[in-house]
Amino acid sequence: MLVASFSGLNAQFVNPVKWTVALDMTDGNKGEIVMTADILSGWHMYSNEVDPDIGPTPLSVDWSKLEGVTLEGKLTADKVSHKEFDEMFGANLSWWTERVVIKQAFVAGSDHYAVAGTIRFSACNDQNCIPPQKETFEFTGFAKGGADDVAETTADTDAAALVEKPFANVADEKSDTDAGIWEPVDFSGTEKAENTDTTSMWYIFITCFIGGFVALLTPCVWPMIPLTVSFFLKKGKSRARSVADAFIYGISIIAIYLLLGLLITALFGASSLNALSTSAVCNIIFFLLLVVFAISFFGAFDIKLPSSWANKMDSTAERTTGLLSIFFMAFTLTLVSFSCTGPIIGTLLVEAASTGDKFGPAVGMFGFSLALAIPFCLFAMFPSWLQSAPKSGGWMNTVKVVLGFVELALSLKFLSVADLAYGWHILDREVFLALWIVIFTLLGLYLLGKFNFSHYGPANGSIGTFRFFLSMISLSFAIYLVPGLWGAPLKGVSAFVPPLYTQDFNLYGGVFKEYDDYEEGMKAAAAEGKPVFIDFSGYGCVNCRKMEGAVLDNPDVRTMIEDNFVVIKLMVDEKKKLPVPETVTENGKNVVLETYGDRWSYLQRYKFQANAQPYYVVLDPSGRLLSGPFSYDENIPRFTEFLETGMKNFSK
Known part of the structure; x- marks a missing residue:
């Protein structure tokens, strides 16, 4: 047997969720099914709040037997699930970590009862996902006389047991050739891939911190810096x-904006922020809001708070003394500068809220206010710097117009979410890109002084060096987007533009044929005399999409696969029913494979002793391992080496 081990995912069965199911009669004929999930560190199990049409398989319970029993209410969990926005699906996903207890209340209508069901769930970590899993349970008992046949069931599917006692093979009823390609492989010597942790909090903080510095350059804030600092220097003893x-003064600015972020969280709550980020209606509102902000920056009108508010804060600052006076001065600055900072704050709060994290708005406002406060403190410490600071002038209006174009571009992101949710197809990928190309081309022409908005006066053909280079960046970015109209991946903006599958015209897709049936693909490989590249994937696998965009869609990698391999892509969450259900014995239990996804998931577990995706291996047409396994790793040279190892061993 030709076997070449390669650094990637260790050949092991991943069992990140262990279930313990018990029945608890709480009061006479009333009881609960108590389902406890112990989740492996670093993994998360998706909750029952996940939309099954959007992403990963949500938690659910299918009740196969309810004899003498009536369910009361819905599934309840002992803790709130964590919610986080996922750019790949354009929606929020929710999950639990560590341990969660799920309960289902019921009433027994007779002395004797029987309850049976199947828990369906899926889980992921930062690199891999397991396919949809099932855990069955069954209880019988007596409502009033005591539970004489009530047992606690535990999901005990550890990797060692699976390796020591292989599964009953669905290939037993097939031909010898088919049975051969189902034979388990040996992964001795492989290494486990490393985990990487990511967080959205730093993204929110850095984004809002940059937004705060941008707000400094607007005509509502920049002129206030020398005035305020000079006031403190003259007033102080x-x-x-x-x-x-x-x-x-700077700390007061931070406190005011931080309170704003906390107020938003308190008013809406984490669950409401999640609803905001996933609701199509709210995303339409966000789109319209950002368009209004953009029009405001273009000079059509100013978004102002009532002048009486600023006057009241100003008079309060004059009447008070000490620390309170300084705080009210900072509040006055906040109100006066709202016409410029309001649209920026609104955009940043929308972005922070779209993460669904309860601390997102507070973290965002802290970053924004910190950027605003730093110049006041620095110029107070080094007042001579004020002499070299740029003077107020028309360049600040240019900043506002540039921000208007950016707001307009970002607004399309939120409209895209609503478009995908409702299936309108009015903002498919090429339409979205066409609008972005127009927006950034116009921005480049504006920066070159080719036109101006009437509110800011006539166009000025004479521009500075910095503005010239900014126009080059904008026009170059517009040109970079052009190939996307024909299906280019555009990995640099993949988090913002609609998914590639919404593209109507794609010259880059379909480079090689992908078989979605294991036996059919292996027969094709034998006929063509090529090695087999197998891709275990899933529709709800986020990291599978990331690997496709970052590695598999790379032109060199695609060409290598097209020229040298037969490709078999097996979706472990495929819902298409098998013509005839297949029954296998797995860990001492009879398991029915009802869908093609069940079958491909079973193939991965039985042949490769693994159940996480993405998962790549190279086989020969007889089903023997040539290279792999390879898991989530966006290192293209390593992936290329993995493919080359398979080709080299096949040539032997």
Whole structure:
């Protein structure tokens, strides 16, 4: 047997969720089915709040037997699921980690009862996902006389047991050739891939921090810096006292915006923020809101708070003294500058809320206010810097117009979410890209001084060097987007543009044929005399899409696969029914394979002793291992080496 081990996912069966199911009679004829999931560290199990049409398989319970029993209410969990926005699906996903207890209440209508069901669930970590799994349970008992036949069931499917006692092979009823390609392979010597942790909090903080610096450059904020710092320096009895006042002023700005973020969280709550981010209606509102902000920045109108608010804060600052006076001065700045900072804050809060994290708005506002506060403190410490700081002028209006174009481009992202949810197909990928190309081309022409908005006066053909280079960046970005109209991956903006499957015209797709049936693909490989590249994937596998975009769609990788391999792509969550259900023995239990997804998941478990996706192996047409396994790793040279190893061993 030709076997070549390669650094990737260790050849092991992943069992990240262990279930314990018990029946608890709480009061006479009332009881609960208590389902406890112990989740392996680093993994998360998707909750029952996940939309099954959007992404991973949500938690559910199919009740196969309810004799003498009536269910009361819905499934309830002992803790709230974590919610996080996923760019790949354009919606929020929710999951649990560590341990969660799910309960289903019921009433027994007679002395004797019987309850049986199947828990369906899926789980992922930062690199892999397991296919949809099933855990069955059954209880019988007596409502009033005591439970004489009530037993606790435990999901005990550890990897060692699976390896020591292989599954009953569905290939037993097939031909010898088919049975051969189902034979388990040996993965001795392989290494396990490393985990990587990511977080959205740093993304929110950095994004809002940059937004705060951009807000500094607007005509509502920048002129206030020298005025405020000069006020503190003149008012203070000593320079040390003036610097201290400026620090307090900066801290007051941070406190005000931080309170704003906390207020939004308190008003809406984490669950409501999740609803905002996933609701198509709310995303339409966000789209319209950002368009209004963009029009405001273009000079059509100003978004202002009532002037009486600013006047009241200003008079309050004059009447008070000490720290309170400085705080009200900071509040006055916040209100006066709202016409410029309001649209920026609104955009950043929408982006922070779209993560679904309860701390997102607070973290975002902290980053934004920190960027606003830093200049006041620095200029108070080093007042000589004020002499070299740029003076107020028309360049600040340019900043507002540039922000208007950016707001307009970002608004399409939210409209795209609603378009995908409702299936309108009015903003498919090429339409989205066409609008972006127009927006950034117009931005480049504006920066070159080819036109201006009437509110800001006539166009100025004479521009500075910095503005010239900005126009080059904008026009170059527009040109970069053009190949996307014909299906180019555009990995640099893949998180913003609609998915590639919405593309109507794609010259880049369909480079090689992919078989979706294992036996059919292996027969084709034998006929063509080529090795087999097998891709275990899933419709709800986020990391599978990332690998496709970052590695498999790379032109060199695609060409290598097209020229040298027969490709078999098996979706472990495929819902298409098998012509005839197949029964296998797995870990001492009879398991019925009802769908093609069940079958391909079983193939991965039986032949490769693994059940996480993405998962890649190279076989010969007889089903013997040539290279792999390879899991989630966006290192193209390593993936290329994995393919080359398979080709080299096949040539032997």
